[in-house]
Amino acid sequence: MSDEKYKRKRPFRLQLRFDEYEYNRLESDSEKIGKSKGLLLREVYFNKLPKDPVMTSVDIKKVVAELKRIGNNINQLAYKANIGEIVLDKNFVAVREELHQILMFLRRTSGVS
Structure with a gap:
């Protein structure tokens, strides 16, 4: 995705619930990759990124x-x-x-x- 797509307005909010394992995994992957949790979730859903980051x-x-x-x-x-x-x-x-x-x-x- 290009940078323009990340900078566009997003008027819709979504609240998600995670169990402890899911949240810790999301937090860990977010830190490893250096991207926010929201951006990471959008990329995984829309771009089908690999499950485990190969490199930080x-x-x-x-x-x-x-x-x-x-x-x-x-x-x-x-x-x-x-x-x-x-x-x-x-x-x-x-x-x-x-x-x-x-x-x-x-x-x-x-x-x-």
């Missing part, structure tokens, strides 16, 4: 930061290759593209930029 939002941010550093190193190697300082292996372009695809996937699935 903090973990995803760490992975994205590390991938950005790796990407920066790859770009430096590409620059040096382009000016003739070094010769790169043929697999370099494929590795660079795979890194880009991983980063785009993480950004799409987590909302982390």
Whole structure:
């Protein structure tokens, strides 16, 4: 869902009741993912998100930061290759593209930029 959908007005309220286990699970998942309980419930219902988060939002941010550093190193190697300082292996372009695809996937699935 795009950010515009989350910012729109929601005039209708719904009151839900949970048992202790359900509420604790919702609270825990909400904290792990870094989203409010209401937003989490809407996303799960409307987008059919997986039951258990694979990574917390903090973990995803760490992975994205590390991938950005790796990407920066790859770009430096590409620059040096382009000016003739070094010769790169043929697999370099494929590795660079795979890194880009991983980063785009993480950004799409987590909302982390």
